[in-house]
Amino acid sequence: MADRSSRPHRSPNRTPTRRERRIIKVRVTRRWGPARIGYLLGLHPSTVHRVLARYGLAKLRWLDRPTGRVVRRIEATQCGEMVHVDVKKLGKIPAGGGWRMLGKAVGKRNKQADKSGGITTQYRNPRRGYHFLHTAIDGYSRLVYSELLTDERKETAAAFWIRAQSWFSERGITVRKVLTDNGSCYRSHAFSDALGTVEHRRTRPYRPQTNGKVERFHRTLADEWAYARLYRTDAERCEQFTTWLHIYNHHRGHTALKGQPPASRVPNLSGQYT
Structure with missing residues (x-):
């Protein structure tokens, strides 16, 4: 006996790949959140959120808005380091x-x-x-x-x-x-x-x-x-x-x-x- 994944073999209601690519393109080029992307593409924000989470895109609060790069946070490891x-x-x-x-x-x-x-x-x-x-x-x-x-x-x-x-x-x-x-x-x-x-x-x-x-x-x-x-x-x-x-x-x-x-x-x- 062994545990198996509960993920279904097929997902007929999953967002089409073409639409997922459009979501990712808008996120990368405009750096918008799920609500604005959903309004632009006519999708529910929760659908957009699931797509972004599925592909592991960084959250907006982790990004530097002008450059789109992931923010490198300064974390000191001991007192006086910085x-x-x-x-x-x-x-x-x-x-x-x-x-x-x-x-x-x-x-x-x-x-x-x-x-x-x-x-x-x-x-x-x-x-x-x-x-x-x-x-x-x-x-x-x-x-x-x-x-x-x-x-x-x-x-x-x-x-x-x-x-x-x-x-x-x-x-x-x-x-x-x-x-x-x-x-x-x-x-x-x-x-x-x-x-x-x-x-x-x-x-x-x-x-x-x-x-x-x-x-x-x-x-x-x-x-x-x-x-x-x-x-x-x-x-x-x-x-x-x-x-x-x-x-x-x-x-x-x-x-x-x-x-x-x-x-x-x-x-x-x-x-x-x-």
Whole structure:
């Protein structure tokens, strides 16, 4: 006695080979999903999905849309192997609250009230109306070091990296590679000198998804801290930043880590090996 396949010898209702070829051609040339392909060819999306799955075509989320190539994801195997660095510009909150929580009419009125209160110059210069969030995230553990700074000049970026590298070293992480975009502060001699022996890699131009781990962190930060609730002053939000960052590193479950916090992947940081 032996188990045999339950697949039938004949499949008279299977999609004809010619139609399958048309489905595959549209998928390869236009990079559409089952719904759009089905609408174009007059087929049900589930039929298109079965054909694509039968021939093992990559899912759209695995593809680089402009080139159609399968995305090569950067997966570190140990702490410090690759640290992702980037800067996010974050608008300051006027006294009373911003427009995201109170609406544009009230937010604009609060901003005008700030101007009339003697700090008009803060808003005349756009650079002074923003915080610059410098972030370094370890690609393996997702452990984050981040600071709210006043600009993104080369000297600021270099000094930030020196502090970030020291912070990682105190937690037993030796940084070997750093990945940044092609911003002027990261192409400077000052940042290169700050890196020292650490290997510096840059993303391809116009491909921010290459540095997706830090980009995704900034999105999480905006959703769960920067715009998570109503802050009446900018100082109130800044005071909550270090608290939220601690929660992210030590207590918040990460989907890429099977629900565990980043600290769980760093030996002895969370006390699991004491």
